[in-house]
Amino acid sequence: MVFDKFAYKKIFNKMFSKPVTITFWDGDTVTYGEGAPVATIKFNEMIPMTSMMKNPTLTLGEAYMDGIVDIDGSLQEVIVSAYQSKDSFFNGSKFAKFVPKQKHTKEASQEDVQSHYDIGNDFYEKWLDPTMTYSCAYFKTEDDTLEEAQYNKVRHILNKLHAKRGESLLDIGCGWGTLIITAAKEYGLKSRGVTLSQEQYDFVSKRIVEEGLENQVEVYLRDYRDVTQTYDHITSVGMFEHVGKENLSEYFQNVSDRLNPNGTALIHGITGQHIGAGVDPWINKYIFPGGYIPHLAELVEIVMDLPLQFDDIEPLRRHYQKTLEIWTDNFHAVKADVIDSMGERFYRMWDMYLQACAASFESGNIDVIQFLMSKGPSMHDMPMTRAYIYEADNAK
Incomplete structure (x- = not known):
């Protein structure tokens, strides 16, 4: 135990870029760094140093979930401080080796998606905005509400496509349907969405009927690899992060195969800024x-390697940081409700997840990028500049 404590103190001396207070399991308290600490980390029990060194993010994540570690202050700031310290063992990416390769069969993909998204619509309704959009928002101004920013994002995507009324749209991984509903109502597109989440499918199906859009919008509980029709436009928001490293080529090949000649696709997803930086056990x-x-x-x-042409690449990292910070505030506001229905361990798990993701975007470990692509042979009717996007954005 004495050796473990000595080793901890040696590590903590270099772990943080901002001052942090550590209270050890025996009551000993040390502040690392100069100035007022951003948070206090309390170890209620000793964690063997061998576990910490073998797999630090998994060990500390589970310790926080189980109440072995408590944090008084901003968890996001603690993680940012660890990421930004050049001498911290959290700096950069060292964890890709802990994540096993996976086959990502259709059955496995459905199981993975449902384990996250089928927790229950009532859970997500507690802290998402009324659009039920669970991806990076787009803040045209600092004062935009989350709901406004989510509609901004959907319209920003649809405006980039340069779609015309009556054309067809496929949304791969359609979530709770705000994009395909908006595409039909505001842009006159014939929209189709696919999802592997039963909860999302039920929610979107109900929305389509409530909006009276049965002749214009369809949703299917289906793997994207089972789609056979082609479309004038394709969108996919926060989807390629789920397909797995081994399936990325197949995913983008599918986008190309499902896109009509001269069609446009907008693919929006999270990327790592360093090789393996987005892999966390x-x-x-x-x-x-x-x-x-x-x-x-x-x-x-x-x-x-595909018959696709990049037309625009736009990073939105700061937008996702802000989105996650608002989600965190919303989540904290329903803490008692979540603990009552899901348990404290579940609450602590999701609290850590939201704040750790915000910290990753803030520190620059990951980004979120919109890729606008077209499929030849020609795109003669596409505008020459980005002006058409922002003119359409500002018209809404």
């Missing part, structure tokens, strides 16, 4: 089983 075990966040160069290389 704790998130893979508890939050997104089967998930993999690719490096930007990895995606570009895959797309360049």
Whole structure:
């Protein structure tokens, strides 16, 4: 135990870029760094140093879930401080080796998706905005509400496609349906969405009927690999993170195959800023089983082997940080309700997940990028500049 405490103190001396107070299991308290600490980390029990060194994010994540570690202050700031310290063992990516390769069969993909999204619509309704959009929002101003920013994002995507009324749209991984509903109502598109989540499918099916859009919008409980029709436009938001490293080429090949000649696709997803930076064993075990966040160069290389042309690449990292911070505030506001229905361990798990993701975007470990692509042979009717996007954005 004495050796473990000595080792902890040696590690903590270099772990944080901002001052942090550590209270050890025996009551000993040490502040690392100069100035007022951003948070106090309390170890209620000793965690063997061998576990910490073998798999630190999984060990600490589970310790926080189980109440072995408590944090008084901003968990997000603690994680940012650890990421930003050049000498911390959390700096950069060292954890890709802990995530096993997975086959990502259709059956496995459905099981992975349902383990996260089929927790229950009532759970997500507690802290998402009324659009039930569970992806990065787009803040045109600092004062936009989350609901406004989510509609901004949907319209920003649809505006980029340069779609015309009456054309067809496929949304791969359609979530709770705000994009396909908006595409039909505001843009006159014939929209189709696919999802592997039963809860999402039921929710969207009900929305379609309530909006009277049965002749214009369809949703299917189906793997994207089972879609056979082709479309004028394709969108996919927060989807490629779920397909796995081994399936990325197949995913983008499917996008190409399902897109009509001269069609446009908008693919929106999280990328790692460093090789393996988006791989975390704790998130893979508890939050997104089967998930993999690719490096930007990895995606570009895959797309360049397909008959697709990049037309625009837009990073939105700060937008996702802000989105997650609002989600965290919303989640904290319903703490008692979540603990009552799901238990404290579940609450602590999701609290850590939301704040850790916000910290990853804030520190620059990961980004979220919108890729606008077209499929030849020609795109003669596409505008020459981005002006058409922002003119349409500002018209709403």
